[in-house]
C-alpha cells in the first residue's frame with residue numbers, strides 16, 4: 001500500500017489545529033481543533049470528513065500540548081484513521097520561528113530540533129508549543145518523517161533594506177537582531193490564491209496581504225516574492241493584535257522599567273498578552289468587540305479605531321513600497337469574517353484606487369471573492385487562508401521526492 005496521507009499539526013500557544021489529508025487527489029479526511037489548552041474548559045472539536053460523519057465535541061481539562069495531541073490521536077483512531085496507519089507518509093508541523101537557517105520545509109532531526117529550541121527567546125509564545133507537538137508526534141510514530149514548515153521561510157526574500165533595523169550593525173549581527181516576519185505560509189498561500197482569483201500568474205501581480213487572526217500581520221508581495229512584512233524579530237511588531245501591542249516607541253520599554261519599575265518579564269507579558277485589543281477594551285475577539293461597538297460602547301469603539309488606524313497605515317506604507325498594487329487581500333479569522341473591519345480599513349482610500357462594495361462585502365462564503373466594485377483599479381478581495389493545506393503540500397513534496 002502506498003503512503004499518501006499527511007497529518008498536519010498547527011500548534012499555537014493555547015490551541016492545536018490539525019488536518020489529515022490524502023495527497024492523492026488532495027482530499028481532507030479529518031479536521032479538528034483543540035482550544036484553551038491548560039484551562040479547565042479545554043474543548044476538542046473533531047470532524048471526520050472522509051465518512052461524512054458528525055462533528056464530535058468534548059470539553060474538559062486538557063493540561064498541555066502533549067495531552068492535546070494524544071486526544072487528537074484517539075479521535076483519529078475512532079475513525080479508523082489512527083496514527084499507526086501505514087498510509088501515513090509524514091507529519092507536517094507549523095513551526096513559527098526558523099531564524100535565518102531555514103528557508104525551505106525541512107525534515108526534522110536532532111539538529112533541527114536544537115535550532116528550533118535555540119530560537120525560543122524570539123518566539124516564546126509559539127516555538128515551545130511547536131516543539132512539544134513535534135516531540136509528541138515523534139513518540140507516537142518514531143519511524144515516520146516529521147517535517148517542519150516555517151512561518152519565517154516566505155519572508156527570507158525580503159531585501160536588507162526591509163529586513164534590517166537601523167541599529168548598530170555589529171550589535172545587530174552579534175545577536176541576530178533583524179526582521180524575520182511570520183505567518184509566511186499564509187502570506188504565500190493567499191498571495192498565490194489572490195493571483196488565481198484575478199486569473200493571473202503570481203509572477204505578474206503585486207499583492208498586499210492582510211492576515212488578521214489572533215496574531216496579525218501584513219505583507220507586501222511583489223511578483224510572488226515577499227518584499228516587506230509587518231512582524232519583525234518576533235511576532236510582536238506591526239499591527240494591533242488580539243493581545244499584542246504591535247508597533248510602539250521602543251522607549252516605552254525603558255520608561256516602564258525606569259519609571260514604572262517593571263521587570264523585563266513583566267513588560268514582555270504586558271506587551272504580548274495584556275495589550276492589543278484585550279488591553280484596550282478587555283476583549284480580544286472581534287465578534288465581541290463589534291457587538292459592543294454596535295451597542296455604543298466607547299471603549300470598544302476606541303479599540304476598534306486604533307486597530308483600523310494601524311491597519312490603514314500599513315496599507316498605505318505597502319502601497320508605497322510596491323509602487324503598483326493589483327490587489328489587497330484580507331484573510332484569517334478577522335479578515336475572512338469581519339466585514340466592518342474590511343470596510344473601515346479601505347474607507348477613504350479611493351484616491352489609491354481602493355474601494356469596497358457594501359453588498360459584496362456583506363456576502364458570507366468560504367470561497368475567495370472580490371469585494372471591490374466592478375471596474376476598480378485595485379482589486380480588494382477576501383481570500384480564505386489554508387495554512388494546513390499549504391503545510392501538507394510542502395511536506396508531501398519533500399517526502400515523496402525521497
Ligand SMILES: Nc1ncnc2c1ncn2[C@@H]1O[C@H](COP(=O)(O)OP(=O)(O)O)[C@@H](O)[C@H]1O
Pocket residue numbers: 012212213214215242284285286287332333334337338
Ligand atoms: N464572525 C466573525 N466576526 C469577527 N471576527 C471573527 C469572526 N470569526 C472569527 N473571528 C476572529 O478571528 C479570530 C481568530 O482568528 P484565527 O485566524 O483563527 O486566529 P489564530 O490562528 O491566530 O488563532 C478570533 O479572535 C476572532 O476575533
Ligand SMILES: CC(=O)OP(=O)(O)O
Pocket residue numbers: 012096126151182183213214215216235
Ligand atoms: C506568528 C503568530 O503570531 O502566529 P499566531 O497568529 O498563530 O499567534
Ligand SMILES: [Mg+2]
Pocket residue numbers: 213214332
Ligand atoms: Mg493563525
